[in-house]
Amino acid sequence: MNPEILALLYIAAVIGALIIAILWFLMPLAVFGIKRRLDELLRLERLQLENLRLLRQHLVDEATPNEPPNQLPFD
Structure with a gap:
């Protein structure tokens, strides 16, 4: 094979390996950052x-006796 092509392939492989190494190093930081957002x-x-449960209970408590509770909009 041509030495120039081999040199270009070597350079491309080194650049690719550097990119993968940087991403591999940064990945845990991104995961922990996303975990905090997901927890929030x-x-x-x-x-x-809980607010929806309280609202539903409030609507059930105020429902007229002729209106069955299972006719609420979010049932």
Whole structure:
């Protein structure tokens, strides 16, 4: 094979290996950053779910006796 082509392939392989090494080093940092955001989203989702439960209970408590509770919009 031509030595110039081998030199170009070697340079491309080294550049590719450097890119992969940098990404491999940064990946855990990104994972932990995403984990914090996901934990916050889960906390907010649980808060929203509790608010919906309280709202539903409030609507059921105020429902007229002729209106069955299973006719609420989110059943």
